[in-house]
Amino acid sequence: MRMLGTTAPSIRTAPSTVTLSHDAVAANTARMVSLAGVPVMGVVKADGFGLGAASMARAVLAGGASELGVATCDEALALRAQGINVPLMAWLLHEGAPVAEALAADVAVSCATAPQVRQVAAAAREAGCRGIVELEVDTGMHRSGAAPAEWPELFHAARDAERAGALVVRGVWTHLGSTTPDPGTFDDPIARLERAVALAVGCGLRPMRRHAASSLAAVVAPRARLDLVRLGASLLGIEPVSAAPVGLAPAVRWTTRIVQTHAIAAGERVGYGGDYRAEHDGAVALLPVGYADGVPRSVSPGATVVIGGRRAPLIGAVSMDQCVVDIGHLNGVAAGDPVVLIGTRAGEPSLAEWARLSGTIAQEVLTRLGPRVARGGQEEA
Known part of the structure; x- marks a missing residue:
C-alpha cells in the first residue's frame, strides 16, 4: 500500500481524454x-x-x-x-x-x-x-x-x-x-x-x-x-453552415469513465444549490469531470452523455471537478463503465450540440478543455 507522502506513481492517468481523429x-x-x-x-x-x-x-x-x-x-x-x-x-x-x-x-x-x-x-x-x-x-x-x-x-x-x-x-x-x-x-x-x-x-x-x-x-x-x-x-469537422453541410467528418471525441454510482430516492436533491430534485426512486452516476475540465455549468440541465450506447442526462449543478448523470433508466451500469461526452458516431452528443447548449461556438468548447483532460492519439471517427 502506498502511504501518504511517498513518491507518486510514475504512470499518470487522467480523468478524461479528448482524442483527435x-x-x-x-x-x-x-x-x-x-x-x-x-x-x-x-x-x-x-x-x-x-x-x-x-x-x-x-x-x-x-x-x-x-x-x-x-x-x-x-x-x-x-x-x-x-x-x-x-x-x-x-x-x-x-x-x-x-x-x-x-x-x-x-x-x-x-x-x-x-x-x-x-x-x-x-x-x-x-x-x-x-x-x-x-x-x-x-x-x-x-x-x-x-x-x-x-x-x-x-x-x-x-x-x-x-x-x-x-x-x-x-x-x-x-x-x-x-x-x-x-x-x-x-x-x-x-x-x-x-x-x-x-x-x-x-x-x-x-x-x-x-x-x-x-x-x-x-x-x-x-x-x-x-x-x-x-x-x-x-x-x-465543424461545419461552416450547419443548415447546408459540406460533408465534413467529426474529428473530436471526449470520453471518461464513471467513478461512482448510488441510489437516489424520490424527492432527494442533487448538486450545489439543490436545484434538481429526483421525481422518483432511481440511480445516479458520478463523472470525474467538471467546469475546470470544460463542462460548462450552463449545460446542465440539457446535456446528455452516452453510457452503454444510450443517452443519459446530466442533472444538478456542474461542479469544478465532477458532474452527475441520471442512470435510473439504464440497467447494469457500474463504476468503470466508459462514457462519451462528445462523440464522432451516430447517436452520440456532437460538438455542435455542446456548443448550442453552452450558448457559444464549437471552437470555444474545444479551447475550454482544461489541462486535466488528456490529449489522445489516433481515434477512428
Whole structure:
C-alpha cells in the first residue's frame, strides 16, 4: 500500500481524454481543398484549438494543406521544434515576441503598422536573414489590421524595408468579420482588400498573394477565396453552415469513465444549490469531470452523455471537478463503465450540440478543455 507522502506513481492517468481523429482531419482537409480550388493554409493556433498543434498540423498536411498558420511566434517555434518545416505564418506580434528567432526559423510574420514593419526589419537584421512579411489591412472588422488611413504609411515603411534588403513583402491580407452565410456580406471587405492591394502596388510593392477567407467565406463566397484560404474549424469537422453541410467528418471525441454510482430516492436533491430534485426512486452516476475540465455549468440541465450506447442526462449543478448523470433508466451500469461526452458516431452528443447548449461556438468548447483532460492519439471517427 502506498502511504501518504511517498513518491507518486510514475504512470499518470487522467480523468478524461479528448482524442483527435487524424484520418478525419485529413479527409476534411482534402474535402475543403477540393471545394476551395486554391491553396489551403491549415490554421493550428491555440495549440491546435486545444487538441495538440503538431498532431493537427501533420493531419492537415496529409490532407493537402500547403502551409500552416498560427497566432504567435512562440506557437510557430513550437511547431518548428516538433520538426514541422513547411511554410508557416504567425500574425500576432506582441511586446517581447521572439521575432528574430522566428524569422531565423523561416517563419513568415504579419505586420499591421509601420512600427511593426520597422521592428521586424530590425529583427531580420539581428537574425542575419531577409524576413518574409505579409501586411494585414482592416477591411471593416475593426480588430487587427491597418485602418485605411494608415495604409500609405504601412506600405511605404514596408517598401523602404524591402528596398533596404531586410524584408520581402509576400502578401496583403485581411480578416473577414461576417458570421452569416450570406455571400453578399463579404463583397465590401473583399473590394476594400483589392483597393489596399492596388495601393500597395502603387507604393512600389509587388505582393504575390491576397487572402481573406476562413472556413465560412471559403464555402459560401467563391469570390473571397482569392489566392489562398485559411481554414481551421472546418478541418476539425465543424461545419461552416450547419443548415447546408459540406460533408465534413467529426474529428473530436471526449470520453471518461464513471467513478461512482448510488441510489437516489424520490424527492432527494442533487448538486450545489439543490436545484434538481429526483421525481422518483432511481440511480445516479458520478463523472470525474467538471467546469475546470470544460463542462460548462450552463449545460446542465440539457446535456446528455452516452453510457452503454444510450443517452443519459446530466442533472444538478456542474461542479469544478465532477458532474452527475441520471442512470435510473439504464440497467447494469457500474463504476468503470466508459462514457462519451462528445462523440464522432451516430447517436452520440456532437460538438455542435455542446456548443448550442453552452450558448457559444464549437471552437470555444474545444479551447475550454482544461489541462486535466488528456490529449489522445489516433481515434477512428
